[in-house]
Amino acid sequence: xxxxxxxxxxxxxxxxxxxxxxxxxxxxxxxxxxxxxxxxxxxxxxxxxxxxxxxxxxxxxxxxxxxxxxxxxxxxxxxxxxxxxxxxxxxxxxxxxxxxxxxxxxxxxxxxxxxxxxxxxxxxxxxxxxxxxxxxxxxxxxxxxxxxxxxxxxxxxxxxxxxxxxxxxxxxxxxxxxxxxxxxxxxxxxxxxxxxxxxxxxxxxxxxxxxxxxxxxxxxxxxxxxxxxxxxxxxxxxxxxxxxxxxxxxxxxxxxxxxxxxxxxxxxxxxxxxxxxxxxxxxxxxxxxxxxxxxxxxxxxxxxxxxxxxxxxxxxxxxxxxxxxxxxxxxxxxxxxxxxxxxxxxxxxxxxxxxxxxxxxx
Amino acid sequence: xxxxxxxxxxxxxxxxxxxxxxxxxxxxxxxxxxxxxxxxxxxxxxxxxxxxxxxxxxxxxxxxxxxxxxxxxxxxxxxxxxxxxxxxxxxxxxxxxxxxxxxxxxxxxxxxxxxxxxxxxxxxxxxxxxxxxxxxxxxxxxxxxxxxxxxxxxxxxxxxxxxxxxxxxxxxxxxxxxxxx
Numbered sequence: 227x228x229x230x231x232x233x234x235x236x237x238x239x240x241x242x243x244x245x246x247x248x249x250x251x252x253x254x255x256x257x258x259x260x261x262x263x264x265x266x267x268x269x270x271x272x273x274x275x276x277x278x279x280x281x282x283x284x285x286x287x288x289x290x291x292x293x294x295x296x297x298x299x300x301x302x303x304x305x306x307x308x309x310x311x312x313x314x315x316x317x318x319x320x321x322x323x324x325x326x327x328x329x330x331x332x333x334x335x336x337x338x339x340x341x342x343x344x345x346x347x348x349x350x351x352x353x354x355x356x357x358x359x360x361x362x363x364x365x366x367x368x369x370x371x372x373x374x375x376x377x378x379x380x381x382x383x384x385x386x387x388x389x390x391x392x393x394x395x396x397x398x399x400x401x402x403x404x405x406x407x408x409x410x411x412x413x414x415x416x417x418x419x420x421x422x423x424x425x426x427x428x429x430x431x432x433x434x435x436x437x438x439x440x441x442x443x444x445x446x447x448x449x450x451x452x453x454x455x456x457x458x459x460x461x462x463x464x465x466x467x468x469x470x471x472x473x474x475x476x477x478x479x480x481x482x483x484x485x486x487x488x489x490x491x492x493x494x495x496x497x498x499x500x501x502x503x504x505x506x507x508x509x510x511x512x513x514x515x516x517x518x519x520x521x522x523x524x525x526x527x528x529x530x531x532x533x534x535x536x537x538x539x540x541x542x543x544x545x546x547x548x549x550x551x552x553x554x555x556x557x558x559x560x561x562x563x564x565x566x567x568x569x570x571x572x573x574x575x576x577x578x579x580x581x582x583x584x585x586x587x588x
Numbered sequence: 589x590x591x592x593x594x595x596x597x598x599x600x601x602x603x604x605x606x607x608x609x610x611x612x613x614x615x616x617x618x619x620x621x622x623x624x625x626x627x628x629x630x631x632x633x634x635x636x637x638x639x640x641x642x643x644x645x646x647x648x649x650x651x652x653x654x655x656x657x658x659x660x661x662x663x664x665x666x667x668x669x670x671x672x673x674x675x676x677x678x679x680x681x682x683x684x685x686x687x688x689x690x691x692x693x694x695x696x697x698x699x700x701x702x703x704x705x706x707x708x709x710x711x712x713x714x715x716x717x718x719x720x721x722x723x724x725x726x727x728x729x730x731x732x733x734x735x736x737x738x739x740x741x742x743x744x745x746x747x748x749x750x751x752x753x754x755x756x757x758x759x760x761x762x763x764x765x766x767x768x769x
Contacts, residue, residue: 233615233623233741259627344628405650406611406623491651498649572653 232409236376236402237262239409240306240332243377245272247384248415250301251279253292255311258344259400260334263306276417286311290318290331297327298443300423300430302384306332308400309350310341312358319393320359324445324456326429326463328387330380331365332396334403337541337568345568346400348490349542354395355519355549362457364464366394366471367518369489373407379516381412390467391429397518399541401491401570473516474525478504482511484584485529487550488539489515491570496539498573503580510580518546526553535559535587537580539571559587589619589644591729592652594669596637597661597685602716605742606659607638609720612738613730614642622650635664642729659723663687678726680765682719690769697769698726705764706757714757721761732758 234242241263244252254264264282272278283289289305296303307315312333322329333354337347354367366386368379376398383394424432431441447453477497479485484503486496493514503510513529515522530536535558538547544562551560563579565571593610597603604625614621624639639655641647657678658669662685673679675694683689684703702718724735739754 231615233612233621400627401624401651404625404627406608406621407647407650408615408621495649495651498652501648570651572651573649574653 230410232411233406234373234409235262235404235406236370236373236398237334237404238266239373239376239411240380240396240398241266241270242411243380244304244330245270245276245278246412246414247381248276248302248417249278249304249384250417251281251292251296251303252305253281253283253289253296253303254305254307255283255286255289257286257308257311259336259346259403260306260308260332262403263332263334276414278417286314287318290315290322293329293331294318294322294325294327297322297329298325298431300418300427300432302328302388302418304330304332304384306334308334308336308344309338309347310336312350312353316353316359318359319365320361320363321445322393323359323363323365324361324460325443326391326460327393327443328384328391329393330383330387330396331393332380332398335397335399337566343568344400346402346491346570347541347566347568348399348492349545349566350397351518351540351542351545354397355521363460364392364467364519366390366392366467366520367397368394368473369397369516369518370402371490371493371514373402373405374409376402377409377411386471388426390463392463392467397490399491400568468520471517472520472522472525474522475514475516476525477512477514478509479511479513479529481509482529483509483534484511484580485533485536486510486512486539486576486580487515487526487536487546488512489518489546492539492541495571495573496576499576499580502573502577508580508584515546521549521553523549523553526550527555530554530557533558535561535583537576537583538562539576539579540564541570542566559583561586589642589729591642591657591727592655593640593642593657593659594637594652594655594672595640595659596635596665596669599634599636601636601661602713603636603661604638606716606720607640608742609735609738610640610642610730612741613734616734616737616741617730619643620645620647622647624650635662635668637665637669657723657727659719661685661719666690680719680723680726693769695769696726696767698722698765699768700761700765702761702764705760709760711753711757714753717754717757718761718764721758722765723761724758725762725765
């Protein structure tokens with residue numbers, strides 16, 4: 227049955243994949259363009275099948291703190307929202323990162339700043355990979371570009387969250403959330419039993435047996451030495467993640483004179499641009515970071531030694547381009563092209579920007 | 589085979605549903621499909637559009653700037669999309685919603701009086717199926733049995749008694765469409 231190919235929206239794929247991977251609880255508050263995540267969960271009624279809880283909280287602040295609470299008990303919990311809602315969650319995300327708890331937060335981005343627009347955007351890149359909340363923490367950030375990946379990376383996000391006891395962000399945009407494509411859903415995994423949680427999450431708050439001391443989950447340490455030790459431990463974990471978990475996709479980069487760097491939906495638009503450019507005889511490749519943090523710095527650095535220039539294409543005013551420039555470190559010209567406020571760049575617009583890069587570096 | 593289509597009109601004309609049925613039909617034929625809607629407030633009046641791609645190969649961008657076929661049901665959509673049809677491509681219009689007819693001569697232009705027919709038969713909601721029928725006459729990219737199966741999949745079960753009316757509308761569209769350029 228799991229082999230069946232279905233047609234569904236990206237938001238729906240997230241919800242269905244969450245049920246399938248044995249998620250214990252979803253807490254959320256509706257906001258366009260991701261409301262179908264909770265709508266699908268409510269329609270599927272997983273509390274009758276797998277026992278998964280689906281709860282509409284009174285606000286995003288409340289949702290993220292319910293996630294915090296659920297994660298303390300070793301449960302597989304998640305929330306989803308769109309940009310303004312995710313801004314409201316930043317305090318909770320910082321607490322969860324410090325308390326070293328696993329959870330998945332989905333951001334189906336829309337155009338900002340402010341209440342902005344409901345159309346797709348990628349303008350929360352900085353918020354996602356540079357902090358968002360306060361303090362020295364990092365979020366693993368996965369950026370799907372197809373509806374199939376919305377399902378696959380929901381599962382992957384939970385796996386990484388538990389592997390490293392850290393919040394993971396699934397960073398999508400309104401277009402991938404709303405579009406329909408073919409999907410094969412993952413196989414149904416059972417939810418973890420209480421015994422499995424006790425065995426696999428010895429840190430979880432599940433009731434203290436006589437054999438061990440209390441488990442304390444907190445993000446508060448008033449003694450600076452303790453807080454520094456917490457930070458050092460977090461940083462060591464982040465270096466480990468940077469070493470092990472970079473995911474990157476490359477198209478025609480081997481012989482490319484020019485590289486387009488783009489994530490999510492933009493990476494697909496740029497593949498079309500690449501096809502158009504190759505027809506004109508321009509050797510163009512596309513590099514797509516799938517993990518935005520950890521960022522594929524080494525891969526980009528290696529390409530910078532072989533190519534003549536890079537173009538970073540984003541649905542924002544140029545955010546990821548800063549990380550591309552850090553990786554390239556001045557070796558080649560890195561230009562930025564983006565559309566703002568909810569407008570999706572068309573393949574021919576990207577081609578124009580690419581031709582400018584080529585002209586500037588001929 | 590690869591067909592890149594834009595369908596555009598007023599919210600409520602069934603533009604998004606028509607695209608959905610095409611996408612389901614492609615799925616049933618084992619094709620790669622993408623259905624990219626406008627999802628803004630225009631769904632509730634104003635202009636709505638959907639980009640549908642059916643292809644034998646993996647689809648790169650679901651967002652396009654040129655189309656093999658444009659199906660246009662109102663004047664703002666004609667103004668916006670007439671220039672985006674690839675040379676030699678197809679433009680289908682329902683003249684009911686237009687204050688001027690298409691001007692391009694390097695594309696094939698078809699007209700279908702779908703609104704008039706839907707009103708005449710007192711089945712306004714079949715408007716999109718009449719147009720879909722007309723389109724499939726010109727571009728038989730999916731088999732009619734797959735379209736009917738796709739329709740069945742995209743309609744909630746409580747509406748399944750309407751399937752015969754829709755099939756009739758598709759056939760009517762095939763008869764009604766005429767080439768004007």
